[in-house]
Amino acid sequence: MAEIKFEAFVEAWTKNSDEHPAWGIKSAETHRKKNEEGTYETIGRTFRTVKVSRASGIDLSPFVKGDRVKVVGQESTETREYEGKKYYDLVVWAESVTASERGQSQAPASQADTPYPATPPVIPVTDELPW
Secondary structure, three states: EEEEEEEEEEEOOOOOOOOOOOOOEEEEEEEEEEEOOOOEEEEEEEEEEEEHHHHHOOOOOOOOOOOEEEEEEEEEEEEEEEEEEEEEEEEEEEEEEEEEEOOOOOEEEEEOOOOOOOOOOOOOOOOOOOO
16 A cells, blocks of 8 residues: 545546445546647546545545545555456545545535535536646
């Protein structure tokens, strides 16, 4: 396991439903670079499953697809086999998950007893980075 800090967008859970459980979220970290025209283009994405233990007190249910989150935790690769094929998943056991200052949601997920708004504010996602 390796210590990791990253900022990524929340993705749809896609395991039987789009709604993710309170103990896990799917994330996509976008990698971009500036092109010759001066605009940014996506050159790749890193997909991870972010999980939290029950003892952590972190509740991931307030985050929805499109929210930008900051994650700190331990990353490892988990191997699974399905129909004779091996699959490798990047899994992060999170120590903290917070809403990014550039994200859509204003609700931090630091403690299970933190009050959250019933509906997070909707802010359009753009392809342009603010810097």
